[in-house]
Amino acid sequence: MKVLVTGFEPFNKESVNPSFEAVKCLPDRIGRIEVVKAEIPVSFVTSSFVLEKAIESCSPDIVICAGQAGGYAGIAVERVAINLQDAVIPDNYGIQPDNQPVFSDGPNAYFSSLPVKEIVKTLRNEVIPAFVSNSAGTYVCNSLMYSLLHLIHLKYHDMQGGFIHVPYSVEQAAGKTPIPPSMSLQQITRALELAIRTF
Ligand code: PCA
Numbered sequence: 366m367k368v369l370v371t372g373f374e375p376f377n378k379e380s381v382n383p384s385f386e387a388v389k390c391l392p393d394r395i396g397r398i399e400v401v402k403a404e405i406p407v408s409f410v411t412s413s414f415v416l417e418k419a420i421e422s423c424s425p426d427i428v429i430c431a432g433q434a435g436g437y438a439g440i441a442v443e444r445v446a447i448n449l450q451d452a453v454i455p456d457n458y459g460i461q462p463d464n465q466p467v468f469s470d471g472p473n474a475y476f477s478s479l480p481v482k483e484i485v486k487t488l489r490n491e492v493i494p495a496f497v498s499n500s501a502g503t504y505v506c507n508s509l510m511y512s513l514l515h516l517i518h519l520k521y522h523d524m525q526g527g528f529i530h531v532p533y534s535v536e537q538a539a540g541k542t543p544i545p546p547s548m549s550l551q552q553i554t555r556a557l558e559l560a561i562r563t564f
Contacts, residue, residue, distance in 0.1 A: 367399045369425035376407035383534040384431035387553040407457040413512035432506035434530035438546035439494030441530040443501040446510035451503040467511040475514035477527030
């Protein structure tokens with residue numbers, strides 16, 4: 366079994382993105398599951414192409430995309446992606462959609478095909494703060510999650526996929542005033558590993 370795990374490049378003046386920092390720390394094998402990693406640009410235009418290329422090149426059974434949710438106090442296992450791009454700040458390439466669909470011919474929403482409640486339960490059993498989130502927002506993370514689920518719907522019926530938002534790392538939070546909630550990279554990495562172990 367193979368899992369593709371992705372994290373994003375830094376955005377919004379941060380020098381790191383805890384999602385990709387944690388992905389990089391994952392081992393290359395977790396039990397019987399091979400782990401393939403990829404970094405995704407914070408781009409409304411290219412993020413889905415980079416993800417699709419990674420899927421084409423490694424043919425994973427499962428795709429877990431991760432992103433930073435600054436201000437969250439726990440791991441948010443996303444349940445739903447909506448067909449909307451509505452950005453408060455431009456992406457890293459200057460694109461700022463206003464009330465646009467991700468795909469004009471797509472349905473309003475897709476549900477994650479990851480076992481979201483089971484992942485949350487597993488994390489909580491290991492004393493990692495986690496919750497099921499019913500909105501991945503309207504920025505690039507939601508757009509990537511929607512694109513992934515659209516791709517699964519159109520082309521990769523046997524693949525399972527979804528999205529996990531992670532808090533700021535402790536190092537990021539330490540430089541801000543007031544100090545927002547955060548989680549250690551070690552704990553974020555452990556959360557992703559446990560999510561993979563639910564398969
Ligand atoms: N978080 C942003 C995009 C990239 C990331 O890590 C989001 O929540 O949309």
